[in-house]
Amino acid sequence: MNNNVDIPVLYHSKTSVCSQKVRLVLAELDVDWHGQVLDLKKGQQFTPDYRALNPKASVPTYIDNDVCLTESNDIMMHLAASVEEGGDFSLNTDINDAIKEWMVESVRFHSAVHVLTTLALNRAKLLNLPPEELFLKLDRTPDKARAQRINDVVQNGLSGFAASSAILFLKNIYHKIDAKLAQNEFLSGETLSLADFAILPFVMRIRFLQLTPDWSGEQFSSLNRWVAQLQERRSFDAAVMQFHGAEALEKYKIQGAPVREELMKL
Ligand SMILES: N[C@@H](CCC(=O)N[C@@H](CS)C(=O)NCC(=O)O)C(=O)O
Numbered sequence: 389m390n391n392n393v394d395i396p397v398l399y400h401s402k403t404s405v406c407s408q409k410v411r412l413v414l415a416e417l418d419v420d421w422h423g424q425v426l427d428l429k430k431g432q433q434f435t436p437d438y439r440a441l442n443p444k445a446s447v448p449t450y451i452d453n454d455v456c457l458t459e460s461n462d463i464m465m466h467l468a469a470s471v472e473e474g475g476d477f478s479l480n481t482d483i484n485d486a487i488k489e490w491m492v493e494s495v496r497f498h499s500a501v502h503v504l505t506t507l508a509l510n511r512a513k514l515l516n517l518p519p520e521e522l523f524l525k526l527d528r529t530p531d532k533a534r535a536q537r538i539n540d541v542v543q544n545g546l547s548g549f550a551a552s553s554a555i556l557f558l559k560n561i562y563h564k565i566d567a568k569l570a571q572n573e574f575l576s577g578e579t580l581s582l583a584d585f586a587i588l589p590f591v592m593r594i595r596f597l598q599l600t601p602d603w604s605g606e607q608f609s610s611l612n613r614w615v616a617q618l619q620e621r622r623s624f625d626a627a628v629m630q631f632h633g634a635e636a637l638e639k640y641k642i643q644g645a646p647v648r649e650e651l652m653k654l
Contacts, residue, residue: 395420398449399438400424401447403636409461412585417475434528441458452466461586479582487583501593501594503551504555504647506538507551508644546654568610588615
């Protein structure tokens with residue numbers, strides 16, 4: 389692995405939501421970084437070299453001299469703590485309980501988004517694999533709860549426990565986000581903070597898949613105002629759009645549409 393001792397190295401993948409969280413904060417704080425892109429579909433997260441850095445075989449991994457971090461929330465907090473005093477950023481780098489709460493929500497949001505992404509993009513392909521091949525594929529991941537969730541999505545689709553829990557979570561979190569943003573400009577109050585960037589990539593993935601839970605006519609107008617505001621920032625282009633080709637966005641749209649149709653019928 390090609391580690392540079394001076395410039396921090398981020399192992400990430402282009403469209404991974406957890407990588408986006410970190411890239412957004414890197415861009416907001418103008419941190420100079422070196423990227424190593426892993427192709428998760430090709431299984432590059434499972435190589436022995438990478439697993440020596442990150443035994444969870446997941447992205448992101450961030451190496452800053454002798455510090456190696458393998459959780460997106462930890463990396464975001466490390467970045468916020470490393471920023472020089474008096475830096476002129478619109479991102480508030482303080483961490484308080486409200487911000488920590490949104491970071492915890494982001495971990496739960498990730499599970500739900502992972503289930504829904506698998507349902508829309510990968511289920512059909514996985515369902516067609518011979519059972520032993522599917523088992524080997526799922527068995528590679530060290531996170532056995534995750535493997536079980538994905539197996540449930542593959543076997544049972546929208547009627548499985550994993551999908552119904554994800555949908556329920558999605559509805560709740562959208563109402564929670566919208567209610568908070570109806571009171572405050574940003575998730576943790578009146579200043580932009582790590583909370584906003586911990587949540588934004590998940591909202592965007594759901595939007596790309598056309599799975600925003602507005603099936604019963606919900607407007608989520610405060611949430612939409614917040615998304616529009618964050619999309620205007622330079623960080624959004626640098627950390628999200630630069631890593632999503634038109635093809636990826638089209639795939640989300642086309643493959644998310646039938647799932648949306650099914651959800652509207654529930
Ligand atoms: N809690 C971790 C989750 C990391 C994670 O699961 N990342 C996904 C991409 S968003 C991944 O690497 N998946 C590996 C795989 O699909 O095998 C974090 O927030 O950093």
